[in-house]
Amino acid sequence: MDIIKNEFLTNGYTKIDQLFDSTEVESLLVIYTSLLNDKKRTAHLRSDLAGLQNTDKTIERIxxxxxxxxxxPKILNHIAYKKALDCAKKLLGDDMELDFDMLINKAPYTNTPTPWHQDAAYWINLPDKRAVSCWIALDNVYENNGCMWFLPVKDQQILEHTNLPNEGALYCDADTTNAMPVPLSIGGCTFHDGFTLHYSRGNTTNSQRRALIFNFRPKEMIKLERNQGIDHTGVRKQRS
Ligand SMILES: O=C(O)CCC(=O)C(=O)O
Structure with a gap:
């Protein structure tokens, strides 16, 4: 874990090849798939990051x-939540807690990149800026189906971001020459800091690219967010 922590603190991202094994993924995928297929129960929390929902509501790309x-709520019992939290505590301190979870799926042949952005642009400005996102691969991921790409963090500056149409994902302009892809096997994960620039290519393959993502930050900062009405269920916009 020391090497991983060092890499995270130096570059703003790191990876773990196997957070949990392929038998443990099965039970997670049962819940994940039922949520993904249930447009009714997830309607208030569901959107297309591609920003195309007003042009064609039938095809969800991202x-x-x-x-x-x-x-x-039973998804919280899966070992992924505990293992990722343990890692977050080792990376950023014992006061880390789960702020929010999310799932992101890139449907087959949708070929729609998630644009370059910094997660911190979505968040309010908090006095304690420690935050780490854990991105877990539920399929084998590689460049052509949309594995994550990262640029090492330079500083805690947030670039100007703009929404894709129809309140789609935030994006920014950045020199991405030195960006690195991080392919993973099922159950592997990446960790990235809130200021780390990242993106993923579109999915050009014939199968889904499913990811479960957690965001951890200090308990006190989650309290501050909730007091300001921020619970990560609302509209996407630049807040910092
Ligand atoms: O899954 C993706 O394509 C993007 C994920 C992402 O931006 C994030 O986890 O912060």
Whole structure:
């Protein structure tokens, strides 16, 4: 874990090849798939990061469901939540807690990139800026189906971001020459800091690219957010 922590603190991202094994993924996928297929129960938390929902509501390219554990609390019992939290504590301190979870699926042949952005642009400005996102692969991921790409963090500056149409994902302009792809096997994960620039290519393959994502930050900062009405279920816009 020391090497991983060092890499995270130096570059703003790191990876773990196997957070949990392929038998443990099965039970997670049962819940994940039922949420992904249930447009009714997830409607208030569901959107298309591609920003195309007003032009064609039938095809979701980059399905995002925020806070899936609000709809299906039993997902919280999966070992992924505990293991990722343990890692977050090792990376950023014992006061880390789960702020929100989300699922993001790239449907087959949708070929729609998630644009370059910093997660911190979505968030309010908090006095304690420690935050880490854990992105867990539920399929084998590689460049052609949309594995994550990262640029090492330079500083805690947030670039100007703009929404894709129809309140789609935030994006920014950045020199991405030195960006690195991080392919993963099922059950592997990446960790990235809130200021780390990241993106993923579109899915050009014939199968889904499913990811479960957690965001951890200090308990006190989650309290501050909630006091300001921020619970990560609302509209996407630049807040910082
Ligand atoms: O899954 C993706 O394509 C993007 C995920 C992402 O931006 C994030 O986890 O912060």
């Amino acid at each position: 399905t995002q469901v925020m806070r899936p554990s609000l709809v299906e």
